[in-house]
Amino acid sequence: MDMKPLLEALGGGAGLVLSGVLVVVLVLIVWAFWQGRSVEFWPPRIGAQPGHPEAADDEAAPRESDPTSEALPVGARPDRVFDTRDALGFYQAIAPNYDQRNSVNLLATHMEVITRIEAIRAAKAGLRVLDLGGGTGQNVATYFFNDCNIRWTYVDFCPGMADQLQQHLAGRPLYNRLRVHVEDISRIHLRVAPKSHDVILLNLVLSSMPQLPDFARIATLLAPGGTLIISDINPLYTSAHPLYQARAGDGTQVAMRTHMVQPLEVVTRAREAGLQLSDMTQIGSADISYSFVAVFESAARQRRKAQVRKDEESSTW
Template sequence: MDVSNVFEVFGPAAPWAAATVGVFVAFLVAAAFWQGRSISFWPPQIGRRLTPLASRAFRSSRLGGRAGTAGRAAAPQREYGVDQSRDFYQEIASNYDLRNSGNLVSTHLATVAQLQAIRDQRPGLKVLDLGGGTGKVIAIHFFNDTTMNWTYVDSCPAMAAEFRRNLWGHPLGRGSEVVVDDMNRALGQLEAHSYDVIMLSLVLSSMPEPPDFGVLRRLLRPGGSLIVTDINPGYTRDNPLYKVWVDGAVVALRIMPVDPFEVIRRAGAAGLRVAEQKTIGEESFYYSFLLVFTPDPVRPRRRRAEASA
């Protein structure tokens, strides 16, 4: 039915009829939004109503809550400690990327920008992605790079499966080595001085203890970069539970605060110097931090001199 048909049916009352229909449609859309339904304008469709728990999670994510959270007030049905992070990520792997907040996206994009800048200087980049997750927030940005070599390490088989699925059929996927193992055990099996970039992107807060930075330095090529990002420790202390809604239940990981100054101290003790540091988020209360380290060429010579003395 086109506009002329509407006027033929309703005559002079056609504008009033159209306005009534418009108000009714707007009411349906508003009601669907607040009920947590999915809305598609083309083709026109309103999805099923979520459970009350899911609806709260939906509204929390729309309001810019922490990525993957299911409403800060919702009590988790299952809670994991960082010593059980493998089991937590195994359970949430398929939901991990559904509710990335703006701040988390900005954090990932800051890492992507660092990688892009390094790649411009070093074609054929060799990357070691520790705790690489699904690959959908960082690795996928380089999906069509035919020269980049990507070594992925994650202890969670479900996360590794998502990574393979997201990169399947693309050059980066074909050029990736996927290692499913405990990070510290995997690090001990990798060849020294092999990587241009090592990444710990939002990983340390899910670990009981940080990895040995001396081992990370050993794996870097001369002039290589270690990129570390994580959440502001003050934010983590105020929001220690990383909550995710999965199949009608809230599961949570109690994450660890990561002090950027402690990261700098550990890295420095291992012979890594800070090349760049920045905060991400509001100036008054930053959400996350990014640190870039490079091997300090003075440290090995100093150690050899001390040993000979």
């Protein structure tokens, strides 16, 4: 846009007028941010104030391209949007339909976690797994349904999810070696003995929590040489697709605004708890990966593995 004719028309006062306009724009932006409104610079737009019906419409609008969500009719909006502080209500509502999620990247994430467990299982016959926030168990726990030696301790704060898990495994060999705790994972250290599990899973759980759990408490539940496996959604993906939506048992559409999980923060918290990152894998496209799978081990175990490698290298000379 050519500003020259406008400046000529304003004459010597052009600078003052433009300065005044700039001040007004800055005041509007500050005012919008102070009220929690969204601001878009192009095309210029200031969103509705949070809590206003228009804002609710914006927040509730589903992202049709989100493959973690159950397919909804174009233009459909959730009847209710939950916060992670009410994740229990959200998961209780969708428990009957939870297993309808079947995106390629979601299944690939579960398979990566299973592969990690299998690798550990191959070296330890009586593997003891602590599955924190295990959901219905459809995609991970049920993979080991026919294993007569593995011990599976399941924890989830949602009774509906625990019911689904037990229906999936009823009559299977794993069911006889299954312990179920309907409990918040932040309190499970009060019900599970220290150093009692070889593998602890946090599989796609952290993004449903308002804040990260106490990794130091979780680490106390690991047996010597144990492994912590964490998978969750890439934060860039969460930013692009913040709503996890599904159909509730009563047929209504509900969604939860998920928490953005930063892998670096997870690694830092785990290190502070005495665990070291041994491997991290990304799932999905190279542009914006869908999820990450991180494997943590105790520092002592990593030292032992390093010594084994050193001994093997020495034997080759």
